[in-house]
Amino acid sequence: MSLRFIDLRSDTATRPTPEMREAMSRAEVGDDSSGEDPTVNALLEKVTDIFEKEAALFVPSGTQANQIAIKVYTQPGEEVIADVGCHPYRSELGAAALISGIQFSFVPALRGVYSRKEAEQALHPVSERSPRTAIIWVENTHNAGGGQVFPIEKLKELRALSLEQGIPLHIDGARIFNAFVASGVPPNQWAKECDSLNFCLSKGLGCPVGSILIGERDFIREARRRRKMLGGGWRQAGILAAAGLHALDNHISRLEEDHQNAQRFSELVSGIPGVRHVHETTPTNIVYLDVSETGQTASSINQRLQKNGVALSVPGETTLRAVTHIDISSQEIDRGAKALAEAVA
Numbered sequence: 001m002s003l004r005f006i007d008l009r010s011d012t013a014t015r016p017t018p019e020m021r022e023a024m025s026r027a028e029v030g031d032d033s034s035g036e037d038p039t040v041n042a043l044l045e046k047v048t049d050i051f052e053k054e055a056a057l058f059v060p061s062g063t064q065a066n067q068i069a070i071k072v073y074t075q076p077g078e079e080v081i082a083d084v085g086c087h088p089y090r091s092e093l094g095a096a097a098l099i100s101g102i103q104f105s106f107v108p109a110l111r112g113v114y115s116r117k118e119a120e121q122a123l124h125p126v127s128e129r130s131p132r133t134a135i136i137w138v139e140n141t142h143n144a145g146g147g148q149v150f151p152i153e154k155l156k157e158l159r160a161l162s163l164e165q166g167i168p169l170h171i172d173g174a175r176i177f178n179a180f181v182a183s184g185v186p187p188n189q190w191a192k193e194c195d196s197l198n199f200c201l202s203k204g205l206g207c208p209v210g211s212i213l214i215g216e217r218d219f220i221r222e223a224r225r226r227r228k229m230l231g232g233g234w235r236q237a238g239i240l241a242a243a244g245l246h247a248l249d250n251h252i253s254r255l256e257e258d259h260q261n262a263q264r265f266s267e268l269v270s271g272i273p274g275v276r277h278v279h280e281t282t283p284t285n286i287v288y289l290d291v292s293e294t295g296q297t298a299s300s301i302n303q304r305l306q307k308n309g310v311a312l313s314v315p316g317e318t319t320l321r322a323v324t325h326i327d328i329s330s331q332e333i334d335r336g337a338k339a340l341a342e343a344v345a
């Protein structure tokens with residue numbers, strides 16, 4: 001029997017389980033572009049209950065959710081306060097500049113975490129010279145920050161600033177359920193500390209497609225218009241929403257396993273000569289490794305790994321990333337770590 005390929009490139013690599021496929025095949029559908037898909041509507045109702053926010057919108061991707069949020073809150077020439085590692089700046093092809101005409105104002109941050117004081121220093125008072133600050137942006141958990149959870153106390157401080165200044169606070173919570181499972185802070189608490197938030201169904205929750213944008217009714221009304229403008233006004237999306245409903249019922253608490261697997265992987269690879277951890281800890285499901293001391297490039301190591309049935313992603317010339325998810329067992333973590341040791345040697 002051939003062994004399964006161990007795909008640690010991303011938690012987007014997950015495939016729907018047989019039970020999820022079964023739920024998808026039974027979904028009742030309608031035209032979601034007109035708000036008439038009953039399964040999408042059931043998903044949105046469930047999400048608004050979980051997060052205790054007024055309204056939600058089902059969109060094809062995390063990137064689209066981020067871009068819609070930026071578009072709704074900003075006018076061209078305005079600024080978004082964020083850390084330099086945030087997804088819309090780093091990995092969305094400059095879409096925020098193209099679609100919304102905004103610029104980012106970066107705050108110094110460690111693994112994506114910054115304080116109220118740092119945000120205050122990046123804020124621009126309304127004046128004849130400065131661009132207006134239109135959003136305070138938080139990523140939780142932080143992808144480039146090695147799955148770091150944004151501490152709720154720090155978020156509360158940012159929230160106070162956002163309310164005092166009248167600047168909306170948005171959370172890119174692509175992995176907010178990982179943050180919940182790792183910290184114990186429930187989804188409604190994260191949602192209470194922001195105006196709006198998005199999360200991905202298609203990452204650790206194991207769905208094939210889909211993200212959700214959540215906020216107040218007026219925000220979501222405008223977001224729905226922007227979704228249409230960006231080509232996201234999909235039709236019988238209930239088949240995908242059924243996967244989302246299944247995931248919210250069955251795949252949240254199991255994220256703990258992914259975190260344990262990432263921790264195990266971190267420990268197993270830390271003895272490999274020349275391989276160093278980029279971050280000191282592994283709070284959730286993402287591990288970045290610096291291989292510069294091996295004298296090899298990350299892509300050459302990864303090519304050898306792939307010949308042994310394991311793939312990591314290569315975010316930098318000498319950086320590898322492993323992300324654990326529902327399709328990776330603890331035995332596969334052991335195999336993956338062993339394959340990495342062999343590929344480096």
Ligand SMILES: Cc1ncc(COP(=O)(O)O)c(C=O)c1O
Nearest residue numbers: 061062063064087139143172174
């Ligand atoms: C933090 C974060 N935000 C947004 C996205 C974008 O999600 P998608 O790949 O669905 O566009 C990602 C994807 O990795 C992410 O890590």
